[in-house]
Amino acid sequence: MKALHKFLKKYEHLFLEGGKYHKLHPAYQAFYTFLYTPEMVTEKGAHIRSSVDLKRIMITVVIALIPATIFGIWNVGHQHFVQLGQDPGFWGKFLFGARYVIPMIIVSYVVGLGIEFWFAIKRGHEVNEGYLVTGLLIPLIMPATIPLWILAVSVAFAVIFGKEVFGGTGMNIVNPALTARAFAFFSYPATMSGNTVWVPGAAQSDAISGETILGMLAQGKHAAWTWWDMFLGTIPGSVGETSVLMILIGLAILLFTKVGSWRIVLSGLLGGITMGLIFNAWGANTLMQFPWWQHLMVGGFAFGLTFMATDPVTAAQTNRGKWIYGFLIGLLAIMIRTLNPAYPEGVMLAILLMNVVAPTIDYFVVEANVKKRMKRVATLEKQ
Numbered sequence: 001m002k003a004l005h006k007f008l009k010k011y012e013h014l015f016l017e018g019g020k021y022h023k024l025h026p027a028y029q030a031f032y033t034f035l036y037t038p039e040m041v042t043e044k045g046a047h048i049r050s051s052v053d054l055k056r057i058m059i060t061v062v063i064a065l066i067p068a069t070i071f072g073i074w075n076v077g078h079q080h081f082v083q084l085g086q087d088p089g090f091w092g093k094f095l096f097g098a099r100y101v102i103p104m105i106i107v108s109y110v111v112g113l114g115i116e117f118w119f120a121i122k123r124g125h126e127v128n129e130g131y132l133v134t135g136l137l138i139p140l141i142m143p144a145t146i147p148l149w150i151l152a153v154s155v156a157f158a159v160i161f162g163k164e165v166f167g168g169t170g171m172n173i174v175n176p177a178l179t180a181r182a183f184a185f186f187s188y189p190a191t192m193s194g195n196t197v198w199v200p201g202a203a204q205s206d207a208i209s210g211e212t213i214l215g216m217l218a219q220g221k222h223a224a225w226t227w228w229d230m231f232l233g234t235i236p237g238s239v240g241e242t243s244v245l246m247i248l249i250g251l252a253i254l255l256f257t258k259v260g261s262w263r264i265v266l267s268g269l270l271g272g273i274t275m276g277l278i279f280n281a282w283g284a285n286t287l288m289q290f291p292w293w294q295h296l297m298v299g300g301f302a303f304g305l306t307f308m309a310t311d312p313v314t315a316a317q318t319n320r321g322k323w324i325y326g327f328l329i330g331l332l333a334i335m336i337r338t339l340n341p342a343y344p345e346g347v348m349l350a351i352l353l354m355n356v357v358a359p360t361i362d363y364f365v366v367e368a369n370v371k372k373r374m375k376r377v378a379t380l381e382k383q
Contacts, residue, residue: 272295280292
């Protein structure tokens with residue numbers, strides 16, 4: 001690493017103002033700061049010293065996503081072979097899944113980072129590390145069978161219209177990863193829904209079924225898997241969304257490092273439980289009869305609540321606002337998937353809707369606090 005650092009510093013002058021490649025300085029700076037700690041320091045004004053920066057936060061989230069990613073790769077292969085009655089072992093299943101998932105991750109990063117670098121060079125600002133997380137999230141919330149060109153188009157749409165048009169990292173009002181999924185879902189529905197997209201080979205072989213639990217319930221069928229299967233994640237679904245166990249490991253990392261908001265996660269769970277209990281009491285169809293606690297383990301509920309609802313950019317910022325924001329996400333997610341079987345993955349729409357509403361929630365929370373303090377001031381003045 002010392003040799004690489006020496007090499008980069010040797011040619012740094014070419015990318016500085018007046019250098020031959022000064023227009024590419026944002027790209028050089030992004031590569032350098034990704035590998036090493038930035039050398040820039042605050043020179044004046046009051047400030048707080050801290051080792052926490054955007055890069056460390058993003059790397060922490062990526063680390064939290066690794067368990068779900070590894071399991072997701074294995075599960076893609078597992079779902080294919082288990083339905084054929086074959087068992088090539090852990091590595092056989094893992095390598096089969098890697099054939100689908102690794103290209104998705106590569107396409108996501110190449111297209112997304114390529115666009116981010118282009119915007120940074122054109123605008124003359126640094127490349128932000130925000131896409132380190134988005135680039136991994138997008139493949140994990142897609143079916144493994146999605147054509148790579150559709151994935152590339154979805155990534156491009158998400159980065160350009162879900163992020164860069166607002167000014168880049170920290171300025172976007174909706175989660176870019178969910179923007180990519182929503183674009184793919186509404187533009188290419190045949191690749192994002194149905195019974196053949198969740199398991200490789202389901203479209204070519206009658207011996208392989210790609211039905212998900214929510215898809216079966218929407219058709220009036222009962223789930224063919226146990227709650228333990230749902231918890232472990234050995235069920236069909238998007239690449240990284242099936243294993244609650246792996247997601248909980250990621251959640252523990254986020255909460256321990258204080259990167260994720262426990263208020264949003266807890267209130268989201270309470271919202272989901274509330275709506276699930278209401279529908280269980282109603283019990284008009286199989287989705288409503290599905291036990292409320294199992295609703296929390298299927299689809300993208302746990303994954304979305306852990307990794308996307310807690311996005312610090314698009315979530316509510318005030319503490320009270322986080323409670324309201326998370327609760328409504330949980331409530332709406334279960335409501336959408338139950339009342340509208342055409343959209344069994346309600347958490348996507350719930351989070352995107354609340355992303356838009358989050359600033360309004362914070363506004364009213366702040367206004368309420370201001371009025372409360374003004375009343376205190378008025379009371380003190382009277383005394």
